[in-house]
Amino acid sequence: MPLTELQIRNARSGEKIIQLGDDRGLYLEVHPNGSKLWRYKYRHAAKQKRLALGRYPDVGLAEARRRRDEARRQLESGIDPLMARKREKLTAAFNAANSFGDVAKEYIDKMVAEGRADTTISKVNWLLEQLQPIAAFPITDLKPMDVLAALKRIEARGKYETARRCRSFAGRVFRYAVATGRGETDPTAILRGAMIVPKVKHHAAILEPAQLGELLRSIDSYSGHAITRLAMQVSPHVMARPGEIRKATWAEFDLDNAVWKIPAERMKMRRPHEIPLSRQVLAYLEELSALTGPTGFVFPAFHTFKRPLSENTVNQAFRRLGYAVGEVTAHGLRTTASTLLNESGKWAPDAIERSLAHSDANSVRGVYNRGRYWDERVAMHQWWSDYLDQLRLGGGVVPFPEPDRTAKKSRSHLKAV
Template identity: 40%
Template sequence: MAASDLLSDKTIRAALKVAGQADKARKISDGGGLVLDVRPTGAGWWRLRYWLDGKERMLSLGTYPDTSLAQARAKRDEARRLLADGQDPSAARQEAKAAMQRKRQAEQLADAGLPPEGSFEAVAREWLTRVHQVKVSAGHAERTRIRLEQDAFPWLGRRPIGEIEAPELLQMLRRVEGRGAIETAHRIKDACGQVFRYGIAIGACARNPAADLRDALQPVQTKHHAAIVDPVQVGKLLRDMHDYQGNAITRAALALSALLLLRPGELRHMEWAWLDLDAGLLTVPAEVMKRKKADKADGPPHLVPLAAQAVAVLRDLEPLTGSGRFVFPALTSKQRCMSENTVRSALRRLGYGNDDMTAHGFRATARTMIAERLGVPAEVIEAQLAHAVGDALGRAYNRTQFADQRRAMMQSWADYLDKLRKGADVLPMPSKAA
């Protein structure tokens, strides 16, 4: 084995002096591959010569005197230990530098309140901006962001997305599940799954651990909006609504909730500009409807034929709110529409709790009773309810066809509600044999 530790500070100073006098660089060896490239400037470069895979290589270890003889020897010995383990000292140094750079970047991002690059939060926020917000409504995107910020990022946000496995993801979801928010846990799992799929696409991770949790969470217990479907009870509800002693605008909202088959949000956002009372037609713009973002932007409006009874309610309401934008303005400001709790609160004042009847429940009442009591085909009812249809051709068909059937249905429904309110004979359910 070749000798090492051949130099001393004295010999190095002497070599530097000679190089300066001769104005010529020279190399002096300390053994073990460590060489000092002595320069006439009075400084020297420490270099390590080594062989890997049969090839000679050179590694810089710093400059003398900034890097002392003892320090250079320590670096040489560490490099030779790496070689003994089959590692390339040069590659190890580059990886150490890269790791240090990543650490500095992470610290800078943390100081700025931003997640580390390649972390779950960083990829999730990129997905929210580039994909999710483009596909869904602003409200939907905002709800997804809030769920991730409240329940996912505190536990997984700083973790490298490629290192997250199914058990760790499940542990986070179990925290949400543990507070009874079962549906929220499922929604967060679905959002995380989309984040991981996006991460795979951009090369940030290799797999989607959310896919392994398909049966790991408690199932969501579906609870439909409370709705009255018994004709006798519906008749009583209509009489109670007719006798409502509260605000006249709220009374009209109750009546039209039963007559128009709209979602509560569509009803309370209704504008006078959408109405043609002479033609008996309400045109709800696509952006107000419950649709995918693309359909909101490019889809056709939803047409609601107005029965004579609905037109009468609106004409009675016109002197009260017709000078403003909204058919149902807020009680405190005409610049805003009615609160989402107004109709619900009115039902409660009439003695109907959330387990009895809700504002949304009027749609379920109509869907059930129009089919069972009036015998209208399901596809006509679904078209008027503006329920989503799977394919674009089906959606176009539902919104452009059945115009005459829908107008006839809406008038028959209004007439039937009048009969129930007045306590007239209830139409018998059609026989299955018929």
């Protein structure tokens, strides 16, 4: 006979477990400690099994019967309810151990193992910090609206570019989860149109020759630390990125052959890069050698030679010289060189791009061009340094001089990049 609520409430415990039967395999266990637990007894694959359905009174009689009926439907479909329960628990445990934050950290560890630049690793760790609102969620549970809500919080602070980068990083994490069997889809794929498109901001740069000459004279008169002055003096000539310059070591310089060889791990595109050194740059390096050489960083920090110059030092020096943020930046000097070299019409655009260490969109062509234009680049760098000197000394707009053919011939013996 089926149980009633009154029978269940009045059931008393004994020295052993007491079983009170209900109907169709459902029964109540009354334990010596007074606990009352629902059980469902069934047979599957010729084996007797039982399934726990909860504790009374948390699970009442009606709810226990509903859970029994659900298990019976699984049996009718050929599913073992007990195995289905275990599978659900394993899935829940798996999801709990594979939160978005966990998978993102694993993805970052993969980037480290692949040799990505320290600055890149720092940036993606920072992006993960911005995505903390979704970090604890199982990656399989996250929906597009969950990710969008986190991104909109960033946009609400006016950080449109940060939000865009966070969406891109999150997408890479979701795709990594799919590739490693922890995810099913990339929910960021449909969010592109929901994000505010940030306005493109170019690095501030001087593009007029007369203004460039004024800047070079200001740099020469800089009264701050000599290492900072020399960093500003070298930067316009070598066309390298600020991070590549400030982390340069003396071991990278072949002064006898006038070449700066930057290893792949320090380059943005993860390819080694070689820069011809003009007479002017060699003179600056000679002055630097007396201050910081012959080993370690070429531009060390002021308080310790164990670390490179701070990434903000040169830009702060420009501010001290009276140049606003929107006028000059260390990175903008590359734009200055690219613009004026191209406007001169004297050098192959590919040679200029190679000196700027820009990647070729065509990978096959990029590999082919890697070793080309070295002789032209040697002549171009010397011409560029000579031109900068004319601007610095002349104080006005000067005509573009002819390429220094003698410099090109004198260094033509150098091995191609």
